[in-house]
Amino acid sequence: MKKLLTLACGLLSGAALFAIMALTFADVTGRKLMDNSIPGSLEMTELLMVIVIFAALPLVSLRGEHVVFDSMDSYLPPRVLKFQKAAIHLLSALALLALGWLMWNTGAQFAQNGETTAQLKLAKAPFIYGMGILCAISGLVHLYLMVRPPAELADGEGTAL
Secondary structure, X not given: OHHHHHHHHHHHHHHHHXXXXXXXXXXXXXXXXXXXXXXXXXXHHHHHHHHHHHHHHHHHHHHOOOOOOOOOHHHOOHHHHHXXXXXXXXXXXXXXXXXXXXXXXXXXXXXXXXOEOOOOOOEXXXXXXXXXXXXXXXXXXXXXXXXXXXXOOOOOOOOOO
């Protein structure tokens, strides 16, 4: 299941990121060489960014690569740390599942009202539904991590400056 999730979310976010790159290249090239940009390129880039961010969220959760404030961890006993990590995963799961539910409801409202983007007139509902689904998947990943924490990161992996 982890491999399928990694493959699906990785391909989705990677394809969207590549599409942003290709769109930006074509838009800038058209603007510089032909004095004409791609209509709606900003809207398309915004929608593709939504896909990149929300498709990567389950992967970031699964690998335990969220930003972490752990300066006090060395002072806490291992049992407290274990409880703390489980509590954080539970709170994260609840927040993400609730957010997914809210986004699903918003998507339903957008679909019912026929909400579209301003310039290209693309339906917004599928993107909102996708955001909700990916948030819910991330919430489920955090529930999984409550009972099965991610493996320890290698030196330098997943760390900040």
